[in-house]
Amino acid sequence: MADEAPSPHKRDPIKASVGTVAAQKRREQAIMVGKEKREALMRAKRLCRIGVSNVNNDVPIDDNMMMDEEQSLLEAQTLKAVEDLKHAVAYQGKGTTEKRINALRELRRLLSRSEFPPVEASIEAGALPILVQCLSFDSPDEQLLEAAWCLTNMAAGKPEETKALLPALPLLIAHLGEKSALAVAEQCAWALGNVAGEGEELRNVLLSQGALPPLARMMLSNKGSTVRTAAWALSNLIKGPDSKAATETIRIDGVLDSILRHLNKADEELVTEVAWVVVYLTALSNVATNILAKSNPLQILVDRLASSNNLQLLIPVLRSLGNLVAADSYLTHNVLLADHETTVNAIQALVKCLRSEHRVLKKESAWALSNIAAGSVEHKKLIHSSEAVPSLIHLLLTSPFDIRKEAAYVLGNLCVAPAQGSERPSLILEHLVSLVRKGILPGFVDLVRSADIEAARVGLQFMELVLRGM
Amino acid sequence: MKGGEMGMEVEGSGAGFEFPFWKPLRRSFGPDFPFFEAGNLERELLAKQVALELTDSEKQQIRNLEDGGNSEVFCPIVGCGAHLKSLEEFEDHYNARHRASCSVCSKVFPTSRLLSIHVSESHDSFFQAKVARGFAMYECLVEGCGAKLMHYKSRQQHLIDKHKFPASFEFKKANPSRRHRQKLLHKKGSDDASSAPNMQVDEDSMDTLVSAVSRLSTSDSPSSISFGRRHTRGFAFVPRAVERERRPPSRSHAQTK
Numbered sequence: 001m002a003d004e005a006p007s008p009h010k011r012d013p014i015k016a017s018v019g020t021v022a023a024q025k026r027r028e029q030a031i032m033v034g035k036e037k038r039e040a041l042m043r044a045k046r047l048c049r050i051g052v053s054n055v056n057n058d059v060p061i062d063d064n065m066m067m068d069e070e071q072s073l074l075e076a077q078t079l080k081a082v083e084d085l086k087h088a089v090a091y092q093g094k095g096t097t098e099k100r101i102n103a104l105r106e107l108r109r110l111l112s113r114s115e116f117p118p119v120e121a122s123i124e125a126g127a128l129p130i131l132v133q134c135l136s137f138d139s140p141d142e143q144l145l146e147a148a149w150c151l152t153n154m155a156a157g158k159p160e161e162t163k164a165l166l167p168a169l170p171l172l173i174a175h176l177g178e179k180s181a182l183a184v185a186e187q188c189a190w191a192l193g194n195v196a197g198e199g200e201e202l203r204n205v206l207l208s209q210g211a212l213p214p215l216a217r218m219m220l221s222n223k224g225s226t227v228r229t230a231a232w233a234l235s236n237l238i239k240g241p242d243s244k245a246a247t248e249t250i251r252i253d254g255v256l257d258s259i260l261r262h263l264n265k266a267d268e269e270l271v272t273e274v275a276w277v278v279v280y281l282t283a284l285s286n287v288a289t290n291i292l293a294k295s296n297p298l299q300i301l302v303d304r305l306a307s308s309n310n311l312q313l314l315i316p317v318l319r320s321l322g323n324l325v326a327a328d329s330y331l332t333h334n335v336l337l338a339d340h341e342t343t344v345n346a347i348q349a350l351v352k353c354l355r356s357e358h359r360v361l362k363k364e365s366a367w368a369l370s371n372i373a374a375g376s377v378e379h380k381k382l383i384h385s386s387e388a389v390p391s392l393i394h395l396l397l398t399s400p401f402d403i404r405k406e407a408a409y410v411l412g413n414l415c416v417a418p419a420q421g422s423e424r425p426s427l428i429l430e431h432l433v434s435l436v437r438k439g440i441l442p443g444f445v446d447l448v449r450s451a452d453i454e455a456a457r458v459g460l461q462f463m464e465l466v467l468r469g470m
Numbered sequence: 471m472k473g474g475e476m477g478m479e480v481e482g483s484g485a486g487f488e489f490p491f492w493k494p495l496r497r498s499f500g501p502d503f504p505f506f507e508a509g510n511l512e513r514e515l516l517a518k519q520v521a522l523e524l525t526d527s528e529k530q531q532i533r534n535l536e537d538g539g540n541s542e543v544f545c546p547i548v549g550c551g552a553h554l555k556s557l558e559e560f561e562d563h564y565n566a567r568h569r570a571s572c573s574v575c576s577k578v579f580p581t582s583r584l585l586s587i588h589v590s591e592s593h594d595s596f597f598q599a600k601v602a603r604g605f606a607m608y609e610c611l612v613e614g615c616g617a618k619l620m621h622y623k624s625r626q627q628h629l630i631d632k633h634k635f636p637a638s639f640e641f642k643k644a645n646p647s648r649r650h651r652q653k654l655l656h657k658k659g660s661d662d663a664s665s666a667p668n669m670q671v672d673e674d675s676m677d678t679l680v681s682a683v684s685r686l687s688t689s690d691s692p693s694s695i696s697f698g699r700r701h702t703r704g705f706a707f708v709p710r711a712v713e714r715e716r717r718p719p720s721r722s723h724a725q726t727k
Contacts (some may be wrong), residue, residue: 177580179570197517209614326498
């Protein structure tokens with residue numbers, strides 16, 4: 001998948017255990033650089049987190065010709081299924097409900113066989129208005145579930161296809177209600193998550209239709225799958241760039257407590273989804289950051305960082321931590337890291353990330369440390385005397401450019417006292433001397449040479465410190 | 471909104487250019503800032519997810535997961551707190567105790583709020599009286615909006631204009647009364663108690679219905695609404711990947727990455 005522009009007719013032969021292969025693919029994809037490739041990736045239809053049903057095919061799939069044939073068969077079947085559904089809905093006689101549900105199920109099956117469902121075919125056949133009808137309030141749960149499932153997969157396709165779901169949105173939102181059967185609400189949340197994931201425009205439509213409160217409230221549930229699905233959908237809904245939704249979310253009764261509660265759970269997938277919600281809350285909304293900060297979130301986040309090795313979980317947890325300490329000096333110094341033990345543990349957890357093999361973890365943990373090191377003298381001392389320093393020096397001297405820059409920020413911040421107004425900040429000579437003696441200067445010299453102006457500035461500024469003090 | 475900051479400031483002074491000394495400043499970034507690009511990459515792939523059918527082995531895996539382990543649950547509905555021993559039991563309890571159906575016409579709603587709006591608008595002659603006297607009684611359906619409109623149609627328009635509802639959306643009024651539906655059933659010989667769920671009721675017949683039905687509901691207080699179990703065909707809860715014919719085991723909703 002790495003180099004091909006994805007089209008609906010291409011498939012990845014997925015032979016081995018789906019979990020590891022899919023994970024491997026994701027990792028490979030994450031390393032890819034280049035705008036076009038990235039854009040192609042983003043447009044690519046995504047594997048369901050469960051896996052692919054054609055895992056049963058051990059025969060390697062032989063390309064385009066077979067694909068096209070299969071695809072047109074699928075489209076013909078879809079057309080028929082929609083027609084059957086239309087008849088079933090129009091039918092008024094005996095057993096009408098059962099007919100309707102069977103027809104829905106047939107369509108749903110066609111739409112959920114592979115990661116490239118025949119969405120276009122179903123829309124062209126006129127499935128949308130019928131599905132909307134099937135979402136009416138009185139409908140039996142099974143009908144609602146099947147209809148919502150069809151819509152879920154129809155929303156997972158191309159932008160124009162997702163947009164076609166507009167007429168269904170208010171009903172999907174309504175069925176998130178507290179009186180809906182949980183399975184139905186969950187499926188609607190999934191569908192809405194796909195719609196919100198399409199882009200800002202649809203996100204705004206959903207928000208103006210009142211999708212946020214019921215979706216956020218689903219996170220208060222005890223049921224893992226409900227929380228996971230709702231959190232994922234919610235993260236798509238509030239990711240901005242407007243901060244209003246994020247602010248609104250934290251203000252909903254019970255949301256804050258449930259977030260903290262869920263972050264402590266054993267289910268790592270669940271924690272990952274909830275952590276992404278926290279990422280957006282803290283990155284977008286000062287109000288949310290403040291409220292969160294005051295409920296002692298650090299200990300939970302630090303514990304997760306320390307105890308997990310799951311990259312998918314570590315990224316949003318680390319980012320949440322980073323966002324929290326980046327928000328505001330007062331908050332960081334007097335609230336988040338007011339406690340000595342919490343600070344020590346936080347530094348330790350960040351060191352673990354510094355030592356990780358993953359680029360993202362190294363970079364963002366260094367960034368977080370740089371913000372803590374921008375704080376009080378006490379915090380600087382704690383970092384300076386911790387195991388962070390050897391790791392940072394190593395990173396400064398050996399790692400890729402963006403990580404080196406972050407490490408430089410930390411080390412430099414350790415050598416300078418907090419800024420007092422507009423005066424030139426004074427040196428912390430002890431730190432400067434000890435660090436220079438450990439050989440960090442070449443790292444800064446290197447930065448001066450880089451093409452990036454910011455990095456060059458950082459290098460020069462550090463040299464000024466050295467000249468001033470030594 | 472947060473943006474990126476540089477870890478430095480240039481200080482000007484009368485004497486000309488001064489060196490931009492190192493100032494330890496916080497740097498924060500918005501969620502889509504390039505700084506986070508690498509970490510976001512995988513997440514962006516998950517922006518949309520297809521809900522696939524599970525393979526048989528996966529279904530089995532889930533069944534195994536569900537049977538063991540702690541699936542005890544306390545009902546999360548505020549004020550209930552009932553203790554259920556399994557997810558299946560929980561689903562049954564939930565549907566028995568916490569559904570919102572109209573005691574007059576049996577229409578089911580996904581939220582209490584929608585139910586109460588429905589009852590007021592469809593079964594309450596007091597409501598109709600106020601409407602007739604020119605009060606703005608039709609509430610906006612979107613939670614938190616608070617707008618009230620004079621007519622059903624203008625509320626409709628408000629939803630379309632203000633909240634981007636599609637023109638095809640309708641908050642339909644009551645199903646015909648039970649009595650009326652019985653008549654229909656006898657005529658058509660239908661065994662489906664829910665009748666055609668999309669029967670449209672226009673405002674004229676609405677009035678007749680309201681007056682007929684007002685004998686059934688005596689007041690507009692919430693106590694007249696009873697949350698009963700709605701007779702539904704098929705299941706109240708369907709584990710997604712399990713065939714209808716088979717006995718549904720507990721929840722299947724798989725996921726392991």
